Amino acid sequence: xxxxxxxxxxxxxxxxxxxxxxxxxxxxxxxxxxxxxxxxxxxxxxxxxxxxxxxxxxxxxxxxxxxxxxxxxxxxxxxxxxxxxxxxxxxxxxxxxxxxxxxxxxxxxxxxxxxxxxxxxxxxxxxxxxxxxxxxxxxxxxxxxxxxxxxxxxxxxxxxxxxxxxxxxxxxxxxxxxxxxxxxxxxxxxxxxxxxxxxxxxxxxxxxxxxxxxxxxxxxxxxxxxxxxxxxxxxxxxxxxxxxxxxxxxxxxxxxxxxxxxxxxxxxxxxxxxxxxxxxxxxxxxxxxxxxxxxxxxxxxxxxxxxxxxxxxxxxxxxxxxxxxxxxxxxxxxxxxxxxxxxxxxxxxxxxxxxxxxxxxxxxxxxxxxxxxxxxxxxxxxxxxxxxxxxxxxxxxxxxxxxxxxxxxxxxxxxxxxxxxxxxxxxxxxxxxxxxxxxxxxxxxxxxxxxxxxxxxxxxxxxxxxxxxxxx
Amino acid sequence: xxxxxxxxxxxxxxxxxxxxxxxxxxxxxxxxxxxxxxxxxxxxxxxxxxxxxxxxxxxxxxxxxxxxxxxxxxxxxxxxxxxxxxxxxxxxxxxxxxxxxxxxxxxxxxxxxxxxxxxxxxxxxxxxxxxxxxxxxxxxxxxxxxxxxxxxxxxxxxxxxxxxxxxxxxxxxxxxxxxxxxxxxxxxxxxxxxxxxxxxxxxxxxxxxxxxxxxxxxxxxxxxxxxxxxxxxxxxxxxxxxxxxxxxxxxxxxxxxxxxxxxxxxxxxxxxxxxxxxxxxxxxxxxxxxxxxxxxxxxxxxxxxxxxxxxxxx
Numbered sequence: 001x002x003x004x005x006x007x008x009x010x011x012x013x014x015x016x017x018x019x020x021x022x023x024x025x026x027x028x029x030x031x032x033x034x035x036x037x038x039x040x041x042x043x044x045x046x047x048x049x050x051x052x053x054x055x056x057x058x059x060x061x062x063x064x065x066x067x068x069x070x071x072x073x074x075x076x077x078x079x080x081x082x083x084x085x086x087x088x089x090x091x092x093x094x095x096x097x098x099x100x101x102x103x104x105x106x107x108x109x110x111x112x113x114x115x116x117x118x119x120x121x122x123x124x125x126x127x128x129x130x131x132x133x134x135x136x137x138x139x140x141x142x143x144x145x146x147x148x149x150x151x152x153x154x155x156x157x158x159x160x161x162x163x164x165x166x167x168x169x170x171x172x173x174x175x176x177x178x179x180x181x182x183x184x185x186x187x188x189x190x191x192x193x194x195x196x197x198x199x200x201x202x203x204x205x206x207x208x209x210x211x212x213x214x215x216x217x218x219x220x221x222x223x224x225x226x227x228x229x230x231x232x233x234x235x236x237x238x239x240x241x242x243x244x245x246x247x248x249x250x251x252x253x254x255x256x257x258x259x260x261x262x263x264x265x266x267x268x269x270x271x272x273x274x275x276x277x278x279x280x281x282x283x284x285x286x287x288x289x290x291x292x293x294x295x296x297x298x299x300x301x302x303x304x305x306x307x308x309x310x311x312x313x314x315x316x317x318x319x320x321x322x323x324x325x326x327x328x329x330x331x332x333x334x335x336x337x338x339x340x341x342x343x344x345x346x347x348x349x350x351x352x353x354x355x356x357x358x359x360x361x362x363x364x365x366x367x368x369x370x371x372x373x374x375x376x377x378x379x380x381x382x383x384x385x386x387x388x389x390x391x392x393x394x395x396x397x398x399x400x401x402x403x404x405x406x407x408x409x410x411x412x413x414x415x416x417x418x419x420x421x422x423x424x425x426x427x428x429x430x431x432x433x434x435x436x437x438x439x440x441x442x443x444x445x446x447x448x449x450x451x452x453x454x455x456x457x458x459x460x461x462x463x464x465x466x467x468x469x470x471x472x
Numbered sequence: 473x474x475x476x477x478x479x480x481x482x483x484x485x486x487x488x489x490x491x492x493x494x495x496x497x498x499x500x501x502x503x504x505x506x507x508x509x510x511x512x513x514x515x516x517x518x519x520x521x522x523x524x525x526x527x528x529x530x531x532x533x534x535x536x537x538x539x540x541x542x543x544x545x546x547x548x549x550x551x552x553x554x555x556x557x558x559x560x561x562x563x564x565x566x567x568x569x570x571x572x573x574x575x576x577x578x579x580x581x582x583x584x585x586x587x588x589x590x591x592x593x594x595x596x597x598x599x600x601x602x603x604x605x606x607x608x609x610x611x612x613x614x615x616x617x618x619x620x621x622x623x624x625x626x627x628x629x630x631x632x633x634x635x636x637x638x639x640x641x642x643x644x645x646x647x648x649x650x651x652x653x654x655x656x657x658x659x660x661x662x663x664x665x666x667x668x669x670x671x672x673x674x675x676x677x678x679x680x681x682x683x684x685x686x687x688x689x690x691x692x693x694x695x696x697x698x699x700x701x702x703x704x705x706x707x708x709x710x711x712x713x714x715x716x717x718x719x720x721x722x723x724x725x726x727x728x729x730x731x732x733x734x735x736x737x738x739x740x741x742x743x744x745x746x747x748x749x750x751x752x753x754x755x756x757x758x759x760x761x762x763x764x765x766x767x768x769x770x771x772x773x774x775x776x777x778x779x780x781x782x783x784x785x786x
Contacts (some may be wrong), residue, residue, distance in 0.1 A: 049569070049584050224569045233572040243573050248476050259475045261630060261784045262732050 004407035066463035085337030122313030167231035196238035202433035211268035251294030485638030492615035578621035644717035
């Protein structure tokens, strides 16, 4: 594996301009002071109750995501490029979804193979020909970005279903401002705090046509036991909207209402953090207790907006991912600004042969997996694990894709033995309303805290950092 | 507001109030049992602690007899007792998490900190009397902080009123239960009125509803059983008296009724109970039978809980 691109240091001893002030500050600050603030940050997170649950872990059902106090910094110039690329990508995602569930030009042009859509379990035939309000499918996207050199931003993954993590972007900033006011005074950091406002106006803008002038928005959560519950309650609070569970909603005459102490009240837009499968037991999984019976018929009748729309999984599926550069070109006639990671589609015999020959070097992912579960990291795996995976791969090649083991960029991070480089990625959040697409300058930087590790997922021991975009 | 939110706020307040009441009950029982046997007679005070907590039946399914060790553990820490202090705090935290958006950050902080302390400091229970005293103080302070932050930081809207309904309903139930278990020592026909035995029983009752000092201020008298009963049942100035709880319940229900522009069975039922208390005096109550009076009250009070649930919470 090549030496990773470092966000702060240029090989040869120089610093990248965006990090010069931070480096100076670090030199002036004694390590004990840093350690003290680190502990203080942890205490704050715990008191506020910013926790997440790890599935399959009965020991402690609520955990803190480790927070690293060294910010990850990006220059305004770099951000401008990234922002443009993100808008382009999300626009293409929305056009692709609209096309897949309507005219299907892209299939007829044979840019994307048909069976990849129709045989895909995340494709929702219920959405065929269904008009979604204002033609927006992906209102909230979280695009995972990595860097391997100074020039390029590479998309690791599109998250177009119910991406999470934005509460960490906001809380990390709050806590950093509380703990390091001096450091902020020495930088011009673009603020992120308007995210909730932008989200609310995006959600209001996509209300169905029959809604009142002041549409009612609610956030639908699976409940307190969901791993991202803290985020759901945090956002509902910041947006000033009700946090509802399935049992709080009822459908009458194809309209959606919430049960309140004063009787029922109509809901126009649902920011749902419940997966498609659980939304409506009458349409999807009949055993779902999290959903709302009849919700899909209200949706079909055009009386409710769901954000994100149902069926967006077909756009962020890992098998579709490898076609994203072609998808961008097809709809927009532009070259993609953000690159893709080179991807071998195991469904194609030539690619599969290559992957089986190079398992020791590659990262192999389940097409439908997420959260870092069920993937093989070749260079870090034992022989036995690789052989077991080989069998799985042969049995069901269409279930997997493979990518080279990328040297994610590194950023200085607090470790037991002082500051050391650790691998990071970045998830910016892209909001699409009826009129425009906006991105708050920043995002969630995730960091792999273990030395050499490339897995940044919080469920696998990753941490987070505050992300600073300098306003030059 | 969402019915589920109102329900969570209502129960949150009930759990916190119940935890405090249990802590007071244990505290008061410890004091009585520390006295030489001659002062307290042959009654098993730990048994009556279980009765006032309303968990005697479930306790005796797994225990032979009640003593300090097993009752303190059962009321404070037992996972098997659904209304142990630990389970109350756990349930309060769970309710708080479901309604974070309706709580002020001060209220959340109180419950969350208590929950963290429960796990970090009290996960193994208590081993000494000093430890236990510290634990009981922690529970009472949590309740005071919670109540205080609700009072000082919440908007005066339905969220506040529903949380107050839970508090006063639970409080009325607790005060009534202690009277229900101890009514026999309050009966005036008992012969040894004023003997040392009763004195400690009465002061113990007062202590468990934090009214010992209040008694002296109100009556400027030595402890007399009918005055103890009068204070706990009819005196509107004592925050834990039945009358005072019902003044508050009626007021909070009225506020909700005005805000929603509609009165209902809950308002009528609460007013009915309050009127009965207002038009009673201790003579009548003793004539009628204290025990019967209290039992009727407990039934009426829990009926109000059901009516509120039906009218607003589901």
